[in-house]
Amino acid sequence: MVVCPECESDIDVDADEVDEGEIVSCPECGSDFEVVTTEPLELTKVEDEYEEEEEEEEEEDEDGDY
Numbered sequence: 001m002v003v004c005p006e007c008e009s010d011i012d013v014d015a016d017e018v019d020e021g022e023i024v025s026c027p028e029c030g031s032d033f034e035v036v037t038t039e040p041l042e043l044t045k046v047e048d049e050y051e052e053e054e055e056e057e058e059e060e061d062e063d064g065d066y
């Protein structure tokens with residue numbers, strides 16, 4: 001049993017039942033998590049093809065304006 005990092009409900013998964021790299025879903029919030037380590041059981045959120053790279057994006061279109 002592990003606690004969902006997103007909504008903190010219990011996800012019914014055992015370290016014995018999963019391998020590293022396996023994806024488990026939280027039944028409560030529907031988020032997907034990848035198993036990072038099984039001992040201790042640790043999950044990381046899987047962003048579904050969604051990366052937060054846009055925030056650092058600055059205007060590159062007019063580089064060298066001086």
Ligand SMILES: [Zn+2]
Nearest residue numbers: 004007026029
């Ligand atoms: Zn959840």
